Amino acid sequence: MQGPFVIAAASILAGAALAQAYRPGPENIAFPAGFEREFIRYATVDKPDRKIVRFLYVNREAFEAARQGEPLPYGTVIVMADKRARLGADGTPLLDLDGRIITEPDYTVVAVQQKERGWGEGYGPEKRNGEWEYASFTPEGQRRSVSLDGCFSCHLQARKAEDYAFQFWDYVQARRR
Numbered sequence: 001m002q003g004p005f006v007i008a009a010a011s012i013l014a015g016a017a018l019a020q021a022y023r024p025g026p027e028n029i030a031f032p033a034g035f036e037r038e039f040i041r042y043a044t045v046d047k048p049d050r051k052i053v054r055f056l057y058v059n060r061e062a063f064e065a066a067r068q069g070e071p072l073p074y075g076t077v078i079v080m081a082d083k084r085a086r087l088g089a090d091g092t093p094l095l096d097l098d099g100r101i102i103t104e105p106d107y108t109v110v111a112v113q114q115k116e117r118g119w120g121e122g123y124g125p126e127k128r129n130g131e132w133e134y135a136s137f138t139p140e141g142q143r144r145s146v147s148l149d150g151c152f153s154c155h156l157q158a159r160k161a162e163d164y165a166f167q168f169w170d171y172v173q174a175r176r177r
Ligand code: HEC
Pocket: 045, 054, 056, 078, 079, 080, 111, 112, 113, 134, 135, 136, 147, 148, 150, 151, 152, 154, 155, 165, 166, 167, 168, 169
């Protein structure tokens, strides 16, 4: 009769250890596979100066739960996926009939920020972005070996009062429902 009890106790302990296993770093964020299908695209930003278009997605739960004037909910996953502009013979982006940039088909980079309760613990005040982590992936879901210090410092300096988010914060404040 000891076996099942030992196994049960061991798995409870393993669960507790997992729950406490947060260490600051991008590995906390998993690649949001299928984001184009599963998430909501709430904004698309043309960047003619950089000759890119940024496609901005958020997970449905956060899209529903976010409220004006309140910090973004735990479990928010924001995806910013870039595509290159398709260029004309003169090297400038081609525009569609709405004046929006026409893109090349493939994403070049998939940047993610995610907020979970207790995250951010361990970063110093010069870096910590509340309970957010950042990660950068290739479109295939491989982690890109780039420094993420810039993500923290830019979002911290520019958007501390907006819960470290940009377009999603603005979207939530502006929407009518
Ligand atoms: C120099 C400033 C700067 C740096 C560095 C930076 N960002 Fe951003 N980030 C922005 C701005 C500005 C936006 C809004 C989209 C736009 O206008 O390009 C943004 C938007 C985002 C969004 C969408 C947020 C939203 O609310 O819509 C994510 C996700 C994101 N950044 C992740 C990252 C990651 C990951 C890194 C580091 C690899 C990073 N950012 C580095 C300025 C920065």
